[in-house]
Amino acid sequence: MERESNVDGFFMNRRDFLKKSSVLGAAGLTLGTGVPKAKAAGPNDQIGVAVIGTGAQGTVLLNSLKNIPGLKFHALCDIWEYNLKKGMSALRGTGTRPNIYENFEEMLEKEKDVDAVIVATPDFWHAPHTVACLQAGKHVYCEKMMSNTLDGAKSMVKAARESGKLLQIGHQRRSNPRYRFVLDKFIKETPLAGRIVNVNGQWNRSLSKSQDITIRKASLLIPKEKLQQYGFQDMRQFLNWRWFKGLSGGPISDLGAHQIDVFNWFLDAVPTSVTASGGRDYFKDREHFDNVMSIFEYDTPEGTARAFYQVLTTTSAGGGYFERFMGTEGCIKISENPSFTKIYREPEVDMEKWKPILGKGLLRQDKATAPAAAAPSAGTIDVRESAPLAAYDIPVVLNKPAHQPHLENFFEAIRGDASLNCDGEHAYRDEFAIHHVNKSAEQNERVVLKPEDYEI
């Protein structure tokens, strides 16, 4: 082993990097071929890609991006050298070597062959980064929330309109084949749950998963002056920006945004009001609420629907994270985690509606609730209790990283082969109510949202 090939060598001497890495060749080698001919792509039918923000989420996205054929990685940008190493490390073995930048403006200035930028920075940087990229003529995939402020989100939508470039927001469930299958087959085509009157969802995260992120190695710390240059008070705030007002919307937007987006998507409506309660009941030193409970009212074509959502950061009780659509004939419980996904049938429902679906194998009855298994055995039955509902599994499994289909959709849209599954215009409407949850809880009042409030 070459002991002198220290990791920092890359940043001190990039010639060494080229010399020592056996898998590397010319900068930005293609990751694959075989995709439809590009309509809006760059030379050689490849889409030039840059990533701003290569921390935890940026690395997650890179691990999906590198699986997508036809991309050429030109640049990675982050203010933390360690994150840049993570980004570079994620691309190792792919035969690609992007340039690295601390400053996104410098990156946009120099990287003329970039067609699309992935933005995975803290929420308060989303709007500045996205707007600058759109104005520079790049398509943008930006992580949710669009912004920590409504003004920021509006600016992103306006910039997309004015530039004519695509803006996809990272509500990745919108491209998850299981979610799309359930919506198409069991809500739109055959509404198995009947009329959906109520919805609930949750993301309950255990205490051990809700701790501050800390860096104890002094060599990894970012100088305070540099942090403040980029809007962070100190290293703790840089690593834990999700807990701070002015940098994020807190757990309701950090975790809840994904699921409240699903509420809107499946109900094909946006909330008419928000009522919420929340508190800093455990983590006293956090600026945002550590637990929030919220109620959203919807005006759907079938009538009023009422949805409850909670995000808790001190318990995983109640089965983690899921969305549940409760109708007059059944219940659809869905989650990014397939093991939390089930469809339940009320016992009095006419099976004629279900037979074709079961016959086609679109659902499989959970063996534990099949008639034979559910038959009563000897003993006393308490007739006051409702029998457990028949449960069904959905035979659609995502066999890719969770974010990959949503990224694929973005690049297919750039090529003109698809429409965005979550463009900025729709994402703004879907996130609009979430911006009012903390306000409702802080002021202890119901916030009414009128149709015109959603307009930009």
Place this chain on the structure above:
Amino acid sequence: MKFSMKMKKQVFTSVLAVAVVFVSSAKMIDLVTEIPVPEISGTPVPIQLTNLEPLQQTAPVMQVPEGTVNLASGKPVTSSDDWPLIGDLEYITDGDKETGEGYYVELLPELQWVQIDLEAPSTIYGIWMWHFHAQRRAYHDVIIQVSDDPTFENGVTTVYNNDFDNSAGMGTGADLPYIETNFGKLVDARGVKGQYVRLYSDGNTTNDSNHYIEVEVFGATN
């Protein structure tokens, strides 16, 4: 705010013992090591493996001869990846088992190995390893071999292998894939003899990279 469920650290108390052990007559004691604080971060990623071991809920238990020590402490580590970008191979034997940024070394995707040179022929009773415990995940094709040959071409003994489908091409293993936790994975090496310990893996259920925080090799110098 401090995490109220912080684990009480358990300390291996026999580190000063003379490293000569007579197995047949040695008193057997519980093998104990320092268990790092649990610290989970990030969005969970479902683990799609059907043959997983149950989640480790407590520190694993194994008996070893009294006088057994961590032979790997501070020993040199080499790897099939000669230039990791994240972390350093030295982390693997530095005694620091904390998770998160700055505590793990990341190796290239696909089948990779790390190798610890114990610097003397040794008898090995247990190998305790932590790949990455800031997220629930399982590493693929975890294989551990011991040899006196640094090239691992001769005299190789496999002490652990959870490559259930022989995707690594080193033979099908009977051990089950497991979920990473702060308790680590303790492998019974059954007194195998050798100077070098080599650990393989081939990505994990979250991404295709390979990671190590710490590996402890408990035994005695021959």
